[in-house]
Amino acid sequence: MSNCPALPEAKAKDDQTVKSRLVKRSTDCPNRWSLFNNRCFHYIPRPMTWAQAEKNCQSMGANLASVQNIQEYQEIQRLIRAASYQSKEAWLGGSDAQEERLWLWSDGSRFQYLNWCNGQPDNGRSQQHCLQMNYGADKCWDDLSCGATRPSVCAKKV
Template structure:
């Protein structure tokens, strides 16, 4: 929490902006990918752009994200390290939750789905999160600090 407070204080002191193509909300810049790929490839793309997959901290950010994209998209949440222990890409534990009904379910034990260790946000009327195989190809959401 203290890191977040420091970041916010620094941002308030400076007039920061987002790069072209990115959109500002609260104290972060967001970008939806134009292509689709795996969770790992999406994360790598975000890192190459100076950010990471989005970390959703509260209901306001979730509302923004759900309106920002009209496509299902990877978010920075996974349980790759320990099944059932969901963590954000910044290392923080899952405090704010927005799972769909009966999710996460790790494929509900059906082998055709494989391990479902990565999370994405759905769109349209159902903006809740779901878990899916990290190898599934879909869009992703990047987040970074304005410069």
């Protein structure tokens, strides 16, 4: 029976499921945002400082993205590749500007998933307090001067 074609009724039900998911996706997130893990993500290609990028995200009701697990990180990487056709470095919402080596997400979530590059964060010249992603060949995290300009990724809860 496993090789039998789907009955028309079953196919119609599957089509409705797909349609309802598409409608849900478009109503949960604003235009050009992507839904993943009950959050909406948006890649901003225009380079800005970390503070400018966070302010820009806040103007859209979001924050620079926090990353809670490897699946979210891979989804954010996919968004960047889809928009830029590259694995560009970009700001995420991590910072230790308030206290050295105490990394916090700008959205207030816990800093539990880590994807630092080997030897990072190193706080180069004691001036690197903001988190960029897709750094180096391993496309991992690096701490960078917050005044550097990068594209960014915003996120907000659905």
